Amino acid sequence: MKRTLGTCYYPEHWPEDIWAEDAVRMADLGLTWVRVGEFAWSRLEPAPGQLQLDWLERAIDTLMAKGLNVVLGTPTAAPPRWMLDRHPDMLAVDDGGHPRGFGSRRHYCFSHDGYRAEAVRITRILARRFGARAAAWQVDNEYGCHDTVYSYSDAARRAFRDWLCQRYQSPDALNQAWGNVFWSMEYDSFDQIDLPNLTVAQANPAHALDFRRFSSDQVVRFNAAQVAAIRAHSNAPVSHNYMGRTLEFDHFATGERMEIAAWDSYPLGFLEDRSEAPARHKRRYARQGDPDFQAFHHDLYRAVGRDGRWWVMEQQPGPVNWAPHNPAPLAGMVRLWTWEAFAHGAECVSYFRWRQIPFSQEHYHAGLLRPDSAAAPGFAEAAQVVRELVAMPDVEQAQAPVGLVFDYAAAWAWAVQPQGQGCDYFRLIFDIYRGLRKLGLSIDILPADTRDLAGYSLVVIPGLVTIPERLMTAIAKARAQVLIGPRSGATPRNRTLPGPLPPAIPGLDVTVTRVETLRPDMPVPVDGAGAVILWREALEGTADVLDTDVAGGRVAMRSGRLTYLGGWPDPGLLRRLLLRACRDAGLPHLDLPPDIRVRQSGPTRFVFNHGPDPVAFEGRTLPPAGVAWG
Amino acid sequence: MKRTLGTCYYPEHWPEDIWAEDAVRMADLGLTWVRVGEFAWSRLEPAPGQLQLDWLERAIDTLMAKGLNVVLGTPTAAPPRWMLDRHPDMLAVDDGGHPRGFGSRRHYCFSHDGYRAEAVRITRILARRFGARAAAWQVDNEYGCHDTVYSYSDAARRAFRDWLCQRYQSPDALNQAWGNVFWSMEYDSFDQIDLPNLTVAQANPAHALDFRRFSSDQVVRFNAAQVAAIRAHSNAPVSHNYMGRTLEFDHFATGERMEIAAWDSYPLGFLEDRSEAPARHKRRYARQGDPDFQAFHHDLYRAVGRDGRWWVMEQQPGPVNWAPHNPAPLAGMVRLWTWEAFAHGAECVSYFRWRQIPFSQEHYHAGLLRPDSAAAPGFAEAAQVVRELVAMPDVEQAQAPVGLVFDYAAAWAWAVQPQGQGCDYFRLIFDIYRGLRKLGLSIDILPADTRDLAGYSLVVIPGLVTIPERLMTAIAKARAQVLIGPRSGATPRNRTLPGPLPPAIPGLDVTVTRVETLRPDMPVPVDGAGAVILWREALEGTADVLDTDVAGGRVAMRSGRLTYLGGWPDPGLLRRLLLRACRDAGLPHLDLPPDIRVRQSGPTRFVFNHGPDPVAFEGRTLPPAGVAWG
């Protein structure tokens, strides 16, 4: 497939008389996609029912006249002010009970039926009018951004009670499932059940977990309603632009209804804002971004997209404005980020935004152009990518040799019962992902309901609190080395924990008899290499003991292809475990310098230098931000 | 007295058909006490007035049939959901004005008359039915846990106004006592007085202090009502299970009505959660708990219990789930903690809980048994204690040579006027207690209204902002060395501060003329040893100057047996002061290695190794977690 570039454009922000020139410059640059419409509701419908779609049609036609394809965004992430008069109770409510007001964006509760109907209405209007023109769709914008999945509104409370009623059918069944006999928390009626905020002590984790499941379902339902409205009038593929490290709803579930998964990649902002890496790491990569964060999300969204179709819908082109610190990228990084996305299979990388805006919340957010329309530094790097794309053959994709199971429900289970500070599911998954990448391995992210592990040499299943039956079967049938744990299978039926490790994995007799969590300053060294940190299990069973720690505790146990890991590995222990698994799987690995990462894309291997210094690797020297392929 | 062991059991959490086997295993282990009933309200009264007590009777009978004695807990810390329909305004309100909702426990305001009546009603029902069976009672559970003493509800506001009216009789008297002329805060009527939250700047400390006194009185009143209901139908001793480092209500005042003071001892959880010790200390003792924290509370609750009767009602048996980090105890520590409690006079140590629960907020909280009923590591240590108890004579108690005055009202005074970060009364008291323990001294905690100091060689009175008249008299009559200060006697009538040190102590002419508080990085070294930290007073008077600091300030002054200490001592200064006091009192001390602590229990001296390494002491080597007696 040919890889393409695009940009995000807000014609309503600029005088109409410069649209045509902008379109010319976009086309001249070599872009083929332009996203419009997102956030434009107050211009599309300035008052209830008073539609003004002509300007958007003119904008779209102007772009299409230059050969640009349009991604049309639904404007539902920014309902206009008049919407509040129609639905005064549509606002989400924070966990302290405060309504989250108008004046920015995402000020709606996913559970509000009235607002959902309005969102469907405007979407249907756009689909009818532009269904033939739009080459692709984006539904809403960045679900979950600004912590907007969880709402404690009256609408959410009503919907939660209904959801519980559907799930449990009777209060007794719910009491039994939640263990409400503890602390006399039993309910006589679903109407007695509140949202799990503002309790005196921690709410029942079962209560909190169901609220997270419910909240995810509300996002899925909200999204599905818009997708259906689009489908009725358009054959163009539909997408949503997800974010980095957003765990509050199940992206696989939203993704099922859409052709394309897109995400918004802000490497520098995310490093500052969404990483627990130590200061020295943040400093070293301040101008390049974390070497693995983007790749992880590329692989994730390739799994979320139908048939592996995915985009970068918004690509950071220069300094942003919303992180604790907002440095400029190292020269070359905009190109590197683009190529890395292609190497991982992106169909399109779309720069956010075309031109820096001289007002508003994104006043200081860079674009490809400066506010005075001069080219900003990212512009030339995009142009370089265009030239390089012309010169090189298509980037192909193939199944990776390594599968890493990633599951949103597991993230929720960790979140409601972390058992210790720092015990975060994403952090665990990302530690494992980084460990694999440092060995030069290419990775496929797999959802927990994967049916088939054929073709993988190595499958890693960390922290998957509940292992679905389907995956159990796949594990049993697989020919891969499978590394399971820590905490994987701890909760077979959402109840028993700690308890016996999944009895349904034939031949792996390991039982977790105790869990402890560790201060960051008390790693437990493992004989041979590395240490267990943060989370440590006590293991029993007849499986072979592979590793023990200096206190005599069993760290890893194996039967045949299956290995159970009873603790959170530090980088040293993880490397030891992965090297052993590679050896046993006959899977070759690389010894990469710290800043180098590679990605095997079908027959092509890409090499990236994420560091600020030149690095010698395999006989050549990559400059800072260097990209090589061959 | 024979020392005994017990456990906490929730029959309602388990199928009735395993109760008998549980009882057998408890008895076989050598336990003699089982606490039941706590938190079971929703099963005892599933709907208002619909009592279902038979199951509890069967459970009690099952336990008693195996010779176990039952402690019956009143279930009032966890009112069922239907209670909220009867008393919608019974919830406590946090200092931001949010009601603290249903869904965990302790969701009641101590000032709500309706709920107090309900609590008395269910207690009376239980006392009638089980008054003859119960061998002991526990009222409610862990008053103050989850910050539940202070409530800013309407019920609290009404009760506070009434309390103020009773105390002051007229607004003018209150205005005068509080100094409300300052900042025009004068009131015309008690109905104008609000609770001291949500003020623009700090509330008047007199206002805040009275709110603390009031709040403590509300706990005392709530508790007394249940005690009276039990007394009417049962002769068994009554207790409450207090917590560690809980200062918000006067335990001596609640304790007056009950025979036994119990507390819930979680050494590892408390070290992580309730200590300002530096990280290196927390790391060293992460698996053993602070070497002095448990001992302090043992001594405290011996003072709170009538005639020195006290228990550990809940003893940590393995990892808990609620602290920032939850490591497993070092092997042997469950035994050590048990013996240390006995050495300090505990009648009973009861392990929490019998079996780890496979659901709920305490899902990950260890028990003596694992969820699958196999023995957890703590089980064998309890069994070892049983064997050792059989082999050794009774542990006797005698008055200690050192008295340390501890007062809840002083804690409130420090809290409302700390004058500097870190100036916390408990921290001061605990610093002093640790300093005494490091010299091998055994200590009695004394309330501030102690009438008689006879028998003590040394009495220490730190931070006792107001010295009651009765204690003044006792000091004057005592033959002990008395070390007073810092801040002791600063507020003779809750008003004048800083001002002359208590003129009623004959012969100690010391005046505090100025108070300053110090950054943690600016200790003021004292000539000879150590330094003054945090809190420093300027002293005048004719008493002898014992110590001066390098700036020429007087640190300690003495007249005869009485010494005033005008600053917060660091460990070096404290050691110097205590060694001098011991010498003057003719009181022998020990030079203990850092991890070793001793307790003299009548004729028996116990030695404990709180460290993770073997320690040589007095010719023998104690292993980690080692206990010796002789």
Added chain:
Amino acid sequence: MKRTLGTCYYPEHWPEDIWAEDAVRMADLGLTWVRVGEFAWSRLEPAPGQLQLDWLERAIDTLMAKGLNVVLGTPTAAPPRWMLDRHPDMLAVDDGGHPRGFGSRRHYCFSHDGYRAEAVRITRILARRFGARAAAWQVDNEYGCHDTVYSYSDAARRAFRDWLCQRYQSPDALNQAWGNVFWSMEYDSFDQIDLPNLTVAQANPAHALDFRRFSSDQVVRFNAAQVAAIRAHSNAPVSHNYMGRTLEFDHFATGERMEIAAWDSYPLGFLEDRSEAPARHKRRYARQGDPDFQAFHHDLYRAVGRDGRWWVMEQQPGPVNWAPHNPAPLAGMVRLWTWEAFAHGAECVSYFRWRQIPFSQEHYHAGLLRPDSAAAPGFAEAAQVVRELVAMPDVEQAQAPVGLVFDYAAAWAWAVQPQGQGCDYFRLIFDIYRGLRKLGLSIDILPADTRDLAGYSLVVIPGLVTIPERLMTAIAKARAQVLIGPRSGATPRNRTLPGPLPPAIPGLDVTVTRVETLRPDMPVPVDGAGAVILWREALEGTADVLDTDVAGGRVAMRSGRLTYLGGWPDPGLLRRLLLRACRDAGLPHLDLPPDIRVRQSGPTRFVFNHGPDPVAFEGRTLPPAGVAWG
């Protein structure tokens, strides 16, 4: 002008029979001013309309009988409790939506018309009765203290809408000015506009900025109403006692209506509470205060006061009670602080307070006297100043050689768009001020609307986001070296940023093409000396490049007298820039030891040792807290 001393006295706190003796002691000490009346509303009007002014008249007469001049404070910072019954909605509301209640002070919303009328009423009553007696007035107390400028009350909302309507005249004009097309934030009516709290994401910075402008205007209006009431009945000069580092309202705008600017100087409290200096700095100056903080505010309030008239209305005389730590001043510092104020032009330094109070929120706040009326340490230092004042000629003032432009509106612009943690306008200004002071330079603070820069050798204009036209003209006409930036002129019309540096400065062709903010651990070293920290701009243009950083970025560019600085300078870079500017301006500088500061007051040069050690300087040794002049 003869310099004078005073004190703050609350006769209502003390028995009337000691007033006369207090007056005698004040006069004997050599004080000439006494402030009274502040906070006394509940005694002046115990019930609505029931005035009791006689006691205040007796107090004033008692003081005047001893030759003391009275500053009469209006009591409006502490409305009595009955005011709430008359105006239940007068309370300010915090940004979480909680009313800020009665029980301390400043519990009013500046936008509440009813309360403003009450404030004018009581002021008029006092002015009528005491207009002839008062030698000076103080309006209210410490506007902005306890974060009281911003209120999110209904009254504020109404007033804000009205203010916006006046400013923009139509919603369309507002939408255009704010850029509300972004995120569909457009309004149809002013009644739809809420205050900018509780939005989901950051509010539009234009919205937030207008709220800050509005809030400042409300303070100005509140103050002006009282000033007018006084003027009608009194010819005495009027003042307000401002605070340190209070940026929330425009002091120049309030100051326009009053003769005298006063401020409350608490060097030790402010160092602990209002400084981001590192711990080692706070430790070194813990007993002396920051060496530049007081001087900065002296120079600031000299600019705020009409014709340069300014006072220290409250001077810290010993330990205070409200900072995180509250040490006692080094011996001699009360004298030093007093002399430093005189050196910078203060007419009067008034110690707060006369006698330490034995109750209330200021229980532990030192006075000149102890609670028992004995002299506290500050008393003797005041006496020493009195003796020294007699002996030395008047302290004269003259224009300083250096002007530093300081602007409240710039502070608000930085606050709503900091673009990176730590990018705070005050911090920038204070870094520059300190750099100038370390070179021994005396400084005038200049408002942004300064018309004329004549007489200055060097003018520094850092962070002035919008450069007013008037100042543009003055810069063009000036003969001084002018150092502009960073971020100065970034927003010509509050809109375009980043964009071309002010085109209206003839001859300085510099354009800012990009802004980035830097982690604190990633300074960008500059060739020659120092580094750019925190805020870094990319510069283009034809002006001469003066400095470049190691990454090749332009740091400073010059045309003739005008230099633009495109980044936040660390001390090394700042020193390099200032030394160059001094050289080019022919302005001599000093090489001061770290603890030494000087102030040229007309013909007299004062030298101050702010350190705890003796320092050799210019052939003599200054002791700690030493002051020298000549």
